[in-house]
Amino acid sequence: MDTPALASHRFAPAQCPRLVVKIGSSLLVAEDGSVRRDWLAGLIAEIAGRHEAGQKIVIVASGAVALGAKLLGFERSSRNSLDYAQAAAAAGQIALSQSWVELLGKRGLTAAQMLLTLGDLEDRRRYLNASATLDRLLQLGAVPVINENDSVATEGIRFGDNDRLAARIGQAGAVGGVILLSDVDGLYTANPNDDPEAEFVDTVATIDERIVRMAGGASTMGTGGMVSKIEAAKIATSAGIPLAIVSGHCDRPLTTFAEGGKGTVFVAEGTVTAREAWLAGRLTAAGTILVDAGAAQALRQGNSLLPAGATGLRGAFDRGDVIDIEDENGAVIARGLSEYDTDSAARIIGKKSGELEDILGYAPRSSLVHRDHMVLL
Structure with missing residues (x-):
């Protein structure tokens, strides 16, 4: 098994020509519903540096509902209503896009938005179309910014969290790694908030029942949690793509992780065909x-x-x-x-x-x- 340092090197530009970076809602949007622009600017500086080193970056980012709720003046309780959440997503997505365009533009990078639904990646023909679009954008040097299309997705036919979406995008984009930037720093043997003896797990070679039982807890703003991250790791590693869970609670999280910072790496060995990866990663x-x-x-x-x-x-x-x-x-x-x-x-x-x-x-x-x-x- 890799040492933690060697495992983190799997995501470096030299070993990973294409990388998906997923950003959790609580990292991107503050509790008051505003974009955390200073933190985001620091992350984009890291992305720009990796781009110069030859690594193509795909961003999967949520936060539209939280941001839109503030813009439209919704009470927090209104987000539990599907029609309110969809309206908030429609307003919030534009504001988020503006931030991405502006901050990436300052680094000489072009943002390209893709809003997807579950059906876009579950239907084989639509999946191949999305994959072709993603590939062309990366070839052109753009930075795709991807989110679930929350303004039209309905319960029962949606991803529900961006962890699994990031893993599926990793498959579609034929990437070499997926990093989930989160409000947790990785997987523990138990919930560290409840069990002071919980041990940190730095590397996972096989996702078995023991690993699944370790998952628990959810983010305060997102819809994911450790359970969805384990599911995302299954999707990614089934396609031969390593996945890392890394804390985003620092100014330069990608650099911190690359330089030996904390994070759980799910190691993927071997390769599968693109069709096998699509089948294995389906959610329905x-x-x-x-x-x-x-x-x-x-x-x-x-x-x-x-x-x-x-x-x-x-x-x-x-x-x-x-x-x-x-x-x-x-x-x-x-x-x-x-x-x-x-x-x-x-x-x-x-x-x-x-x-x-x-x-x-x-x-x-x-x-x-x-x-x-x-x-x-």
């Missing part, structure tokens, strides 16, 4: 196929999912839809593209290959999910 699936222990083991060995190993299904899906594959313990172990729609799949689960043609009335496809269209989780 049309349905679920349940499998027995034998099928689960076969999948881990690189085999396709055959009907004989399936024990049940949930949801409604068509052929080509993304579905999850769940083992006997209720864990999602793989994700892929279904070879059948719900009705046909329901008729053949648990059946042997030789029985399928008689059941369906036509020459069947051999698998429910083919290994070439599947990724293990």
Whole structure:
């Protein structure tokens, strides 16, 4: 495993030509609803320095709702109402954009805004379009500033936090690393506010149940917290992208981290294809196929999912839809593209290959999910 110093070097310009930096709401917007311009100017100075060193930076930044609420005179309690929050986001986003344009411009950099919804990255065609736009902006030397389009996103069809959005943008932008600047300095074995014996975790090689249990607590202004950061780390590392959680409560947080400052690094080893990364990082699936222990083991060995190993299904899906594959313990172990729609799949689960043609009335496809269209989780 990397030492903490070596792990932080993974995000340096020489090792990481493209970097996503996510900025939490509580860092960007003060409690009174104003932009923390002095802090932001310091961060942009760091970004400019990295840009000169050859590193392309993508910014994922929230705070529009908090800023817009002040501009429109909303009470804090109004933010819990979806229509008020959307109105606040519409007003706040313009103000935030002005700050980015002005402060980046002073450093000779061009800001380019991208507002995305969950569907833009879950739908394969729209994902590829967003990816192409992001790639071209970076090639042109612009600094993309990305946020969820809170003014139109609704509950149930939104990211809900910018941690996971940052990780998905990392996939779409083919970046070498993701840094989450937060109001916490990393992962602890327990909540340090509640447990004085909680130990800091500087490097995570594998995100297992033990790591997941360590997560807890939420930011005072954002909608994330450590749970969403762990989920973001899963998305990033599944695509071979290391992710770091770093405190933003200092004037030059990127430099502080690079020079040995505190931060938790989730290490990613190996590589996957762009299509596999997109599948693994999805936050939604049309349905679920349940499998027995034998099928689960076969999948881990690189085999396709055959009907004989399936024990049940949930949801409604068509052929080509993304579905999850769940083992006997209720864990999602793989994700892929279904070879059948719900009705046909329901008729053949648990059946042997030789029985399928008689059941369906036509020459069947051999698998429910083919290994070439599947990724293990």
